[in-house]
Amino acid sequence: MGLLRWAQIRSPWIIHFNTGGCNGCDIEVVAAFTPRFDVERFGILLKGSPRHADILAVTGPVTLQVRDRLVRIYEQMPEPKYVLAIGACACSGAPFKDCYNVLGGVDEVLPVDVYVPGCPPKPEAIIDGVVKLIQKIKRGDANGRG
Amino acid sequence: MAERICGICSDAHTTCYTQAIEDLLGIEAPPRAKYIRVIIAELERIHSHSLWLGIAAHEIGFDTLFMYLWRDRETVMDMLEFISGNRVHYAMNTIGGVRRDIPSEMTPKIKDGLDFLEKRIKYYIKTISSDRTIQKRTVDVGILKPKDAIELCAVGPTLRASGVKNDVRRDDPYAAYDEIPFNVVTHDGCDVFARIIVRCEEMLESINMIRYALDHMPAGMLRVRVPMAVEPNEAVSRVEAPRGELIHYARSNGTARPERYKVRSPTLANIPALCKMLMGQHVADIPIVLAGIDPCFACMDRLALIDVNTGRKKILDFNSLRENIRRMRGNCP
Numbered sequence: 001m002g003l004l005r006w007a008q009i010r011s012p013w014i015i016h017f018n019t020g021g022c023n024g025c026d027i028e029v030v031a032a033f034t035p036r037f038d039v040e041r042f043g044i045l046l047k048g049s050p051r052h053a054d055i056l057a058v059t060g061p062v063t064l065q066v067r068d069r070l071v072r073i074y075e076q077m078p079e080p081k082y083v084l085a086i087g088a089c090a091c092s093g094a095p096f097k098d099c100y101n102v103l104g105g106v107d108e109v110l111p112v113d114v115y116v117p118g119c120p121p122k123p124e125a126i127i128d129g130v131v132k133l134i135q136k137i138k139r140g141d142a143n144g145r146g
Numbered sequence: 147m148a149e150r151i152c153g154i155c156s157d158a159h160t161t162c163y164t165q166a167i168e169d170l171l172g173i174e175a176p177p178r179a180k181y182i183r184v185i186i187a188e189l190e191r192i193h194s195h196s197l198w199l200g201i202a203a204h205e206i207g208f209d210t211l212f213m214y215l216w217r218d219r220e221t222v223m224d225m226l227e228f229i230s231g232n233r234v235h236y237a238m239n240t241i242g243g244v245r246r247d248i249p250s251e252m253t254p255k256i257k258d259g260l261d262f263l264e265k266r267i268k269y270y271i272k273t274i275s276s277d278r279t280i281q282k283r284t285v286d287v288g289i290l291k292p293k294d295a296i297e298l299c300a301v302g303p304t305l306r307a308s309g310v311k312n313d314v315r316r317d318d319p320y321a322a323y324d325e326i327p328f329n330v331v332t333h334d335g336c337d338v339f340a341r342i343i344v345r346c347e348e349m350l351e352s353i354n355m356i357r358y359a360l361d362h363m364p365a366g367m368l369r370v371r372v373p374m375a376v377e378p379n380e381a382v383s384r385v386e387a388p389r390g391e392l393i394h395y396a397r398s399n400g401t402a403r404p405e406r407y408k409v410r411s412p413t414l415a416n417i418p419a420l421c422k423m424l425m426g427q428h429v430a431d432i433p434i435v436l437a438g439i440d441p442c443f444a445c446m447d448r449l450a451l452i453d454v455n456t457g458r459k460k461i462l463d464f465n466s467l468r469e470n471i472r473r474m475r476g477n478c479p
Contacts, residue, residue, distance in 0.1 A: 027234065
């Protein structure tokens with residue numbers, strides 16, 4: 001196991017990006033970082049810049065307007081990088097699917113490693129999603145780049 | 147779908163939507179349903195205001211307060227989950243009433259939660275009013291004079307923090323607000339500090355309102371039968387969302403589909419006032435002034451283009467918007 005993968009497994013850094021959702025998933029993502037759930041104790045940190053992040057956590061359906069920005073943020077992340085789709089919208093587009101301005105789920109644009117369904121998923125579910133992703137990285141069958 | 151307009155004030159949107167449709171159909175929710183709507187709306191107000199207060203503390207770099215507030219906010223999230231089964235989208239309202247009851251067995255647990263929250267919020271008000279760091283960052287920052295606030299049509303806590311007593315719950319009571327006593331909280335500070343205090347005291351008011359509603363909830367049905375046919379008609383519904391006055395407009399043409407539906411969210415109404423607040427401020431104060439109106443950008447997807455050089459305004463109409471979308475879709479694989 002290389003140094004990079006060891007560090008990513010021990011302390012994955014996350015960047016959170018809302019692609020046009022309703023804020024419901026976002027408040028649950030933030031709630032996961034606050035004292036009740038406090039994922040920082042596992043070394044999971046929320047970062048402001050994609051250049052510092054290992055995992056891109058996407059909430060909301062991908063709108064046509066945001067598509068290019070989403071791809072740009074993904075391109076700015078250093079490799080190996082992973083994508084976490086949080087919420088029904090990010091998984092499939094959910095109620096916004098087939099709207100005139102909505103492309104669909106995140107997997108229309110980026111390779112997704114873990115889907116966390118729910119509207120919105122509870123913070124516990126989001127944490128579980130991250131844990132599953134870490135296991136995937138450990139096993140070595142996560143996308144990494146795509 | 148109306149719930150998914152905003153994840154933070156999801157109940158306000160559904161209340162507004164159901165009221166508009168009930169108005170179209172000419173039906174009214176039964177009294178017990180109205181009380182349940184009030185309880186959920188006020189719980190949501192507590193959750194939204196404490197969320198905002200945490201974010202505001204974060205914007206001025208006071209992350210300790212942010213963490214404390216979000217810890218206590220979990221209490222109200224627990225109560226909402228306990229009542230409705232979901233933390234964010236409660237799905238309580240339906241056309242003609244509510245979907246779930248709040249049986250009397252739930253009352254003690256809700257009241258325990260309220261007692262805890264009341265104690266904590268009082269403590270926060272004391273801390274915020276005496277803490278010099280917060281005062282330095284918020285007093286006399288983002289001034290909005292009452293005259294400007296009224297002229298620019300500010301709504302909700304932003305307006306009330308400029309000393310204007312305006313609240314849809316009092317001025318145009320919906321649900322059971324005409325039967326529940328409460329004070330409209332105002333503050334004369336006109337700055338970000340006043341907006342913090344107004345929201346804190348509104349949370350205390352909400353706690354008292356929930357207590358009163360739980361004690362005085364009438365027995366009876368949860369919903370009424372909804373007629374299958376909709377006459378051609380139009381309706382406007384107003385609700386005091388946590389961020390301010392929310393307006394939904396619906397027009398029916400006799401078929402099962404609405405002919406026109408329009409949502410005016412409170413954040414949109416507060417944006418002109420924000421421009422006034424930002425004048426003459428330091429760049430470092432922009433985040434807290436912007437956060438001061440409690441902006442919810444999920445609610446606020448509108449577009450007006452203004453060319454700064456010529457001052458020419460251009461609002462995209464439906465056809466040009468469709469053209470843009472078609473062009474973008476053409477670029478997509």
